Amino acid sequence: MNTTFSTSEIQNIAKKIIANAPTKTLCFYGEMGAGKTTLIKAIMKELGVIGDTSSPTFGIVNEYHDNKNKTLAYHFDFYRLEDEMEALDIGIEDYFYANKWVFIEWPEKITSFLPEDTTNIKLEVINPTDRRISF
Numbered sequence: 001m002n003t004t005f006s007t008s009e010i011q012n013i014a015k016k017i018i019a020n021a022p023t024k025t026l027c028f029y030g031e032m033g034a035g036k037t038t039l040i041k042a043i044m045k046e047l048g049v050i051g052d053t054s055s056p057t058f059g060i061v062n063e064y065h066d067n068k069n070k071t072l073a074y075h076f077d078f079y080r081l082e083d084e085m086e087a088l089d090i091g092i093e094d095y096f097y098a099n100k101w102v103f104i105e106w107p108e109k110i111t112s113f114l115p116e117d118t119t120n121i122k123l124e125v126i127n128p129t130d131r132r133i134s135f
Contacts, residue, residue: 002134004126014042021119025096027107030123035131040075040103047072060090073101078109087113
């Protein structure tokens with residue numbers, strides 16, 4: 001998928017990602033402010049996540065559940081990681097093989113640990129309201 005969209009169309013893009021992603025581990029690439037977290041929140045909404053969703057910038061990982069308290073997804077933000085070995089300290093490999101949706105912001109910080117079967121999503125800023133997405 002390679003398309004340009006307006007931020008007002010983000011829910012439609014989220015639906016397309018869920019329908020077309022070849023894997024459940026999604027790595028989001030893009031500059032600060034490109035909309036990675038906003039897009040992940042939209043995907044979470046489409047998946048039926050209950051409760052607030054936010055970037056786990058300081059906690060590194062957030063776990064999200066459905067209305068039956070079943071774990072649906074994990075959301076990682078590795079922006080503040082100093083060394084990729086810190087990812088091992090939180091048990092990153094266990095998350096990858098839990099057969100849940102895994103959303104990763106700043107995956108370039110843990111390249112040595114990323115599974116081969118990830119879906120790479122690139123977001124580019126076109127202007128304040130438009131983005132280009134490719135995966």
